[in-house]
Amino acid sequence: DTAVSQTPKYLVTQMGNDKSIKCEQNLGHDTMYWYKQDSKKFLKIMFSYNNKELIINETVPNRFSPKSPDKAHLNLHINSLELGDSAVYFCASSQRTVMNTEAFFGQGTRLTVV
Amino acid sequence: AQTVTQSQPEMSVQEAETVTLSCTYDTSESDYYLFWYKQPPSRQMILVIRQEAYKQQNATENRFSVNFQKAAKSFSLKISDSQLGDAAMYFCAYRSASYGGSQGNLIFGKGTKLSVKP
Numbered sequence A: 001d002t003a004v005s006q007t008p009k010y011l012v013t014q015m016g017n018d019k020s021i022k023c024e025q026n027l028g029h030d031t032m033y034w035y036k037q038d039s040k041k042f043l044k045i046m047f048s049y050n051n052k053e054l055i056i057n058e059t060v061p062n063r064f065s066p067k068s069p070d071k072a073h074l075n076l077h078i079n080s081l082e083l084g085d086s087a088v089y090f091c092a093s094s095q096r097t098v099m100n101t102e103a104f105f106g107q108g109t110r111l112t113v114v
Numbered sequence B: 001a002q003t004v005t006q007s008q009p010e011m012s013v014q015e016a017e018t019v020t021l022s023c024t025y026d027t028s029e030s031d032y033y034l035f036w037y038k039q040p041p042s043r044q045m046i047l048v049i050r051q052e053a054y055k056q057q058n059a060t061e062n063r064f065s066v067n068f069q070k071a072a073k074s075f076s077l078k079i080s081d082s083q084l085g086d087a088a089m090y091f092c093a094y095r096s097a098s099y100g101g102s103q104g105n106l107i108f109g110k111g112t113k114l115s116v117k118p
Helices: none
Strands: A004-007 A010-013 A019-025 A031-037 A043-050 A053-056 A064-070 A073-078 A087-094 A109-113 B003-005 B010-014 B019-021 B024-026 B032-039 B046-052 B064-069 B074-079 B088-096 B112-117
Touching: A004 A087, A010 A019, A019 A031, A019 A087, A019 A109, A031 A073, A043 A064, A043 A073, A073 A087, B003 B088, B010 B019, B019 B112, B024 B074, B032 B064, B032 B074, B046 B064, B046 B074, B074 B088
Parallel strands: A010 A109, B010 B112
Antiparallel strands: A004 A019, A019 A073, A031 A043, A031 A087, A043 A053, A064 A073, A087 A109, B003 B024, B019 B074, B032 B046, B032 B088, B064 B074, B088 B112
């Protein structure tokens, strides 16, 4: 059983398009995250979402929006895609009350904007 | 704000030898957690080892161990008996123990690419 799954694994799209990446976790965790890994492999938090509380990294453009239909899902919507959005996007989850446990990561989505 | 620094962009080790990856961090908090994650070419992020700041004893997981120096804010990873499968990017990460506004986010270093020579 996959703990955190993302779809799609690869996404190639044109500038200006709108796209979504889906994420689901079956660990019963209460907090989910989106991280962005740039071309230099640097990982940076984009969003964290716990129940109905959304924490947004202030550097994330408002073209990016997370949507959480329920505790097990946190999808990432991106509007008006730009070349600079090309990166690998990771979804992760953890249990808020158990801080010493690791975050579990999905396998990542490689987004290429052409 | 907390920061994590990995000063070695790349490291190389001979198979069966030992290698140490460096990590330093900056924080004003007294309670936190530190992690080492491995990212092989498959892209999957895999937890290697974790350390609670309140524990003085260094964590160990099979061939992987850490040298945690809280006063120096240093958290190095030692890999013993290196294997070809250890070749990967290694990321050091920090998590605050107080939830606050961070929601348990991980703060990552920029990573160290480890190569293992046969």
